[in-house]
Amino acid sequence: MSIRRPLIAGNWKMNGLKAEARILAEALASRVNAIGSTPFDLLVCPPFPVLSTVVGAVAGTGIGVGGQDCHAKVSGAHTGDVSAAMLVDQGCQFVILGHSERRADHHESDDVVQAKVAAALAAGLVAVVCVGETEAQRDAGETLAVVSSQLAGSLPSGADPRQLVIAYEPVWAIGTGRTPTIEDVAQVHAAIRWDLSRLLGAEAAAGVRVLYGGSVKPDNAQALMALDDVDGALVGGASLKADDFWAIAMACPAP
Numbered sequence: 001m002s003i004r005r006p007l008i009a010g011n012w013k014m015n016g017l018k019a020e021a022r023i024l025a026e027a028l029a030s031r032v033n034a035i036g037s038t039p040f041d042l043l044v045c046p047p048f049p050v051l052s053t054v055v056g057a058v059a060g061t062g063i064g065v066g067g068q069d070c071h072a073k074v075s076g077a078h079t080g081d082v083s084a085a086m087l088v089d090q091g092c093q094f095v096i097l098g099h100s101e102r103r104a105d106h107h108e109s110d111d112v113v114q115a116k117v118a119a120a121l122a123a124g125l126v127a128v129v130c131v132g133e134t135e136a137q138r139d140a141g142e143t144l145a146v147v148s149s150q151l152a153g154s155l156p157s158g159a160d161p162r163q164l165v166i167a168y169e170p171v172w173a174i175g176t177g178r179t180p181t182i183e184d185v186a187q188v189h190a191a192i193r194w195d196l197s198r199l200l201g202a203e204a205a206a207g208v209r210v211l212y213g214g215s216v217k218p219d220n221a222q223a224l225m226a227l228d229d230v231d232g233a234l235v236g237g238a239s240l241k242a243d244d245f246w247a248i249a250m251a252c253p254a255p
């Protein structure tokens, strides 16, 4: 069991109109209110247009809200983009950065991700920084090298560890129903923790949560969350159903 407080984060991706977003957020809010205090932190990351709806629906519950991306610049001629300050202005405390779908669809390199992380931290957000290997890289035995190099390339030097969460998300496990073995997850998370100590210093790194993401479901969450170096989950598909997302959170080991 991890010594860090688990974080269960939902990445809603490009799903949810206002009414659906409100229903889902209210369903989570009422579950939190029903048990008073949770032994885990909950975070939801809806699409930009429904952020304020979700912020309103979870107000006062302690459920965090995050964006799914932000621009590296503070403002300017960047059509379609959103700045970190705009996320803060909407009531966000978090932002997901470097998700593999953005790395692939928008050609985001480690340098781009690093600049976005720096902007997020400067705006006072916690950055959930995603790393993970493709299936080809895994088959070539490159998982640890890829993850280590993405981590080093995506974190700005001098980053405040209190504003960092890392999500290990094997690309081939996202949305596929496939997951690595428990042993493989344990190995990669231990390697990430080692890298974080090297990059941030052992004491600072000890507080950084490292989430696992990729086809986390209620029926595999308990085994994953029980691992020492797994401090929660970044959940895609299953975060769109309140019952499933809640069941994943409730699978976290008791403190």
Ligand code: PEP
Residues within 6 Å of the ligand: 011, 169, 173, 174, 175, 176, 177, 213, 214, 215, 216, 234, 235, 236, 237, 238
């Ligand atoms: C994700 O997109 O971050 C993710 C983990 O998706 P899924 O849970 O659907 O695999």
